[in-house]
Structure formats: structure tokens, C-alpha cells
Amino acid sequence: MTINIKKAEEKAGIHLQKHGLDPANAPKMRVGICLDVSGSMSDEYHEGHVQEALGHLMGLASHIDESQKMDVFLFHNHAMQCRHPINRNNAESYVDREIIHGGHSLWGGTEYSPVIHKAYEHYFPEMTHLHTRDALSGHHEKHGGFLSGLFHKHSHDQVQAPASIPQPTSDPVLMLFLTDGECSDESHTIRALEAGKNLPLFWAFVGIGHHSRLLREFAEESDAEFVNLPHIRVDDDALFSAVISSKLANWLKQF
Numbered sequence: 001m002t003i004n005i006k007k008a009e010e011k012a013g014i015h016l017q018k019h020g021l022d023p024a025n026a027p028k029m030r031v032g033i034c035l036d037v038s039g040s041m042s043d044e045y046h047e048g049h050v051q052e053a054l055g056h057l058m059g060l061a062s063h064i065d066e067s068q069k070m071d072v073f074l075f076h077n078h079a080m081q082c083r084h085p086i087n088r089n090n091a092e093s094y095v096d097r098e099i100i101h102g103g104h105s106l107w108g109g110t111e112y113s114p115v116i117h118k119a120y121e122h123y124f125p126e127m128t129h130l131h132t133r134d135a136l137s138g139h140h141e142k143h144g145g146f147l148s149g150l151f152h153k154h155s156h157d158q159v160q161a162p163a164s165i166p167q168p169t170s171d172p173v174l175m176l177f178l179t180d181g182e183c184s185d186e187s188h189t190i191r192a193l194e195a196g197k198n199l200p201l202f203w204a205f206v207g208i209g210h211h212s213r214l215l216r217e218f219a220e221e222s223d224a225e226f227v228n229l230p231h232i233r234v235d236d237d238a239l240f241s242a243v244i245s246s247k248l249a250n251w252l253k254q255f
Helices: 005-018 039-046 049-064 094-100 113-123 133-143 186-195 213-220 236-243 246-252
Strands: 030-036 069-075 079-081 173-179 201-208 224-229
Touching: 005 049, 005 236, 030 049, 030 113, 039 049, 039 094, 049 069, 049 094, 049 173, 049 236, 069 094, 069 113, 079 113, 113 133, 113 173, 113 186, 133 186, 186 213, 201 213, 201 236, 201 246, 213 224, 224 236
Parallel strands: 030 069, 030 173, 173 201, 201 224
Antiparallel strands: 069 079
């Protein structure tokens, strides 16, 4: 499938302008994408729809990623990272080459927390307490309670993280997240997302054909966005209208 990244970049630029961002001077950061590779998504990969969506989203990454690429993470019950990020030069047949035939375990169930931790490990290597479920649980037990009060609680009511936690020194990150189903690890996912709320990271969650209560609630109370698409087979205008939201634009304007 031929991908016209230049056209997608132009469309993304138009949508950035609608929110008061100059595409030529958009803030530079790192961009990644978490892709659901659970069994229910198999047809979307084999029929080329995920490949097309990646091509569209490369148009956005071209404006704001400092290297004009997207790191690609995969998840079902486990999390993986593709060996090569997607960029202009390797975008053609990326899904077939790097995902379907990339030597990965695919088409399992749906758990969000492993890939959230995988992203933390990649972008914030110094924040070791966020890199795995076990590391976070151990840190929580050691420092007792600062992760309590998950959801439905105002930030000024939450106990602050202890000073022993290192502060992130990495560049800001825009993390796209595409999934077509609810997760089976809700408590681990809540804990993982809450633990990273103070990082310079924006989660742009895209629910494909479903309205995720969990992701929607998290987005309502944090620097994150949740949007719903009826299916992944949408054109670049529809995709950018959903993903490039006022909330994302306001976050980008901080940098």
C-alpha cells in the first residue's frame, strides 16, 4: 500500500493551525505509538488498515518529532518494541515487514499495563521504578501510599511522591495509543498511568469501535486525551480531527 506521507503532513499542519500552532515552528519532542495486536485486531493488520493509519500519523510525527519518526510499541498480554521506528524512508510495508513478519508474538488478549511500562522504560530510563509492574509495586510498598486515591480524587488531595523519586530529564513525549477493546488488567493499568501523571508525556488514546470507561476517566483527570473512532478505516482528516484536539494543542503549547 502506497503511503503519501507528504499529503498527510500537509493535512496535519492544517489541523495544527486550527488550534493556533504554527506547523513550521511546532514544538519538538519524541513521538511514539502503542498498537494493539490482540486477536481481535488481526484482520485490521492483514487487510492493510493499520498500515494506512500509521501513514496518516506519520504526517503528525513529521511536524513534532525531532527525528521525524515514531517509535512503535506492540501489546496484547505482553509488550514489545519494534526494532526500527517508522520513518519516511521505511514506512512502505512497515506493518508487514516489522510487525506481522517481525518475529513478534501476536494476537493474544488485551492488557495495557505492560506496554505503558515499556514506554516509560524507553523514554525515561532513569525512572526505574516505572519500568515494570513489579518495580512499581515494590516502590509503592517501600514508600507506602503515594499512589493511593486512584481516579475520582483531585490532585491537591493526593499525597505527593517522596523526594527520593528521580525527576525526569528526558524530552517531552507524545504517545499515541490505539486499541479496540477493554483491558483485562485494569488495576495494573490504573496504577501505571497514575504513577506517570507528572511526567512530560501526553497520552492520546484512540478507542477503535469502543468507548473505554477506564481510558476516558483517566483522560478526564489528567494531561491525556481519549477519543473514539467507529473503526480504524478513516481518512487522514477524520483521524487528525480526533487526535489533534484542543487538549493536545494546549499541552504542546507548553513547550
